[in-house]
Amino acid sequence: DSGDVIEIEGIRRAEERAKSADIKIILVSAADWPEIPERLSGQIDKNTIILLNKSDQTRELQNNGPEEALLNQSFPNITILPISAKYKKGLGVFLEELSAEVEKRMELTDTPNLTRIRHREALSDSVAHLHRFADSPHKEVALLAEDLRMAARSLGSIMGRVDVEEVLGAIFSEFCVGK
Numbered sequence: 363d364s365g366d367v368i369e370i371e372g373i374r375r376a377e378e379r380a381k382s383a384d385i386k387i388i389l390v391s392a393a394d395w396p397e398i399p400e401r402l403s404g405q406i407d408k409n410t411i412i413l414l415n416k417s418d419q420t421r422e423l424q425n426n427g428p429e430e431a432l433l434n435q436s437f438p439n440i441t442i443l444p445i446s447a448k449y450k451k452g453l454g455v456f457l458e459e460l461s462a463e464v465e466k467r468m469e470l471t472d473t474p475n476l477t478r479i480r481h482r483e484a485l486s487d488s489v490a491h492l493h494r495f496a497d498s499p500h501k502e503v504a505l506l507a508e509d510l511r512m513a514a515r516s517l518g519s520i521m522g523r524v525d526v527e528e529v530l531g532a533i534f535s536e537f538c539v540g541k
Contacts, residue, residue: 388402
């Protein structure tokens with residue numbers, strides 16, 4: 363725990379982002395098991411992989427003994443893997459498990475995945491403007507055009523610049539409404 367205001371804010375933001383992560387990896391010391399800090403245990407869900415580091419120092423984990431059974435009892439349906447970062451034990455199994463999880467999630471959709479938060483936010487912003495355009499109860503051209511402008515700008519931030527005036531010109535020339 364830190365008293366540094368900036369570090370505290372960074373931790374808060376990281377925890378907030380973790381809530382919506384596709385895959386969470388929580389690293390805890392095997393020596394402290396089954397204790398997990400409350401801040402981390404609140405993050406554990408079906409998308410979590412728990413890594414028990416320093417498993418080389420815990421005989422039961424080396425031999426798949428009673429502590430490993432306790433692991434699975436404490437968090438059913440959660441992948442829990444003993445590793446030793448120092449001796450590089452269990453890392454291969456972890457990487458295989460992580461790869462399998464990523465592949466499984468990639469297969470769930472035929473649409474391309476947006477990996478950059480900035481791209482997701484820009485696309486969401488663009489969609490919101492398009493919905494506002496489509497659902498607008500008033501047909502005031504200037505307001506409708508502004509929603510289209512904002513949607514195009516959001517898309518342009520991902521794909522490169524979009525000439526908004528050219529797009530609006532093409533759309534409004536089709537409908538003979540004018541700009």
